[in-house]
Amino acid sequence: MKTLKTLLLLFQVVSAVKHSMRFYFTLCSGLPNLPEFTIVADFEEVRMGYYDSSMKAPEARHDWLRKLMEEDPEHWERIVLDSMRYQQLLQGETEGFKQNSSQTAGVHITQQVLGCEWDEESDRVDGWKQYGYNGEDFITFNLQTETWIAANPRAEATKQEWDRNGANNGFWKSFLTNVCPTWMKMYLKYADMFLQRTAPPSVSLLQKTPSSPVSCHATGFYPDRASMFWRKDGEEIHEDVDHGEILPNHDGTFQMSVDLNISSVKPENWSMYDCVFQISGVKKDVITKLDKAEIRTNWGKTGRTVERNVSHTIISVVVALVSLGVVIAVVGFTVYKKKKAKNPPPDSDKSFELSEKLNPEP
Template identity: 55%
Template structure:
């Protein structure tokens, strides 16, 4: 499966049962207008820290994280050292990859995603550690066998070298089984007031023109563990439906839309359809009936324009036609001289 290699502002939240601590580190070569190294730290997909090669020092992104680092200066120092050492590690490995693959120019991206998930009901902990290069998975650590897997042939030599480093593998095992879940539980406890809140959205029916699909749009919900779908006669409906992605709002909440194409729906059947929004951890769904009177649109038919407005438009069109005709006559007369 392809790995997404883009610098994103991660603001999503995992479920109320499973929690995650994730670090996404990215080094670039030949990419302008961004630092050569960028690192994000996320708890339940909410960005809690950031560092890059320009600013040098890590920057907490949540109030609870600022408080935690203020009370634990040793932990802050750990992040400072990690930010510096990872910059050096990524820079050296990116240069090595470019030489090994005979890539003398162009834009190249090396990225790592590592961390752990913790189920607070079962206590299960799952670690993950993987690298990607230029938009594809490159090498992945199997924590069960403590061996590296190379999805790409170009990574096979790296796999052999890293498999032979038994001390590093033992450190990885200890980190993902003990240190990572310890800090994840600490972060979840410190940030519980914001990480585990739920906000319901406002839901609207939107339509550009009478022939456009009707969009059921929900905005302002939190966390992003949500789904929305159309129903027909109480059953989930998939035909002529287009599902949108969950997108972040500027205030940290989320929005989503799901469109229903009405070309095959008879007017008398509209009452059979409704839109359902479900937020994880919330018992009651938000159900919105497909009702023409509730659809919001900016479209106005020509027949609905006021007579005065119509007259002005017609007058302007006639004036434009006269101007164009006059221009052609002027050019013809000048060409004839």
């Protein structure tokens, strides 16, 4: 099993000749507690920038992007202006969605994912521009035909209208196949050292209550090509084990957890268990023994009280979710789900349920 995991990690490294950049846009109307307009920019699956309508300008999230800002201020000024203008563009498109789908009242959420992918080995370029509206697939740009694909009947009128605008469609094909890849290649020069780095995790054992599973939690690691599992007597186990997803932290690193149900484990057998963390590019595993004295809790006097640590973890997750909130319904995009099957985006249930409740079917 360990050999298989090592081979999989090696395959991911070898296959890393594909580079990607994605911009996530969200426009909300009728939701006073959320920014009206938000942009999240990801480069190589890592958050590089953020902007919302309450800010004066986009915010760089990494040193390499700040360096680019200093050395190429004209490019950054263009990014700033485009961010401001895109809000007006998305507002106009949303008004069209409302009219064409006969949904003019209530809360409305429009999401868009825009991006490109470049295969460094074959020099092949691909791009995408997709919309979601009120938690549903809406319309997708066909890069080859320079036409639009309606994801549901409500988007048919928009498709007919946009298909007639050949100049606009030609602009987006050029942007996705020329401008976007050019930016991405320039960013690679600045981000190369950052993307090749390896950061080890901080690993803790956490437990909510005496009867809860023990969670082996790793945070602060990079890259996300990592795995974590529980062992008993040196052998990986699957029974009574629950694997969590790899989640982003606000600083560009990642976190993950794997839980072990200890209800059937006798206290004298705890020493037989350990948690193993493995990351691509590092030969030595991080091994954490199952030790009651090392378990951090927020209950009673048994174990170590870690309200500060738990709070820090919660804050990291909340910040990450706020940044990712702009794409909470993007997972509904059919084409995008196919392209991102190997790296699933955040969950969209809450956004969809909100739209469904506030905008019932006529």
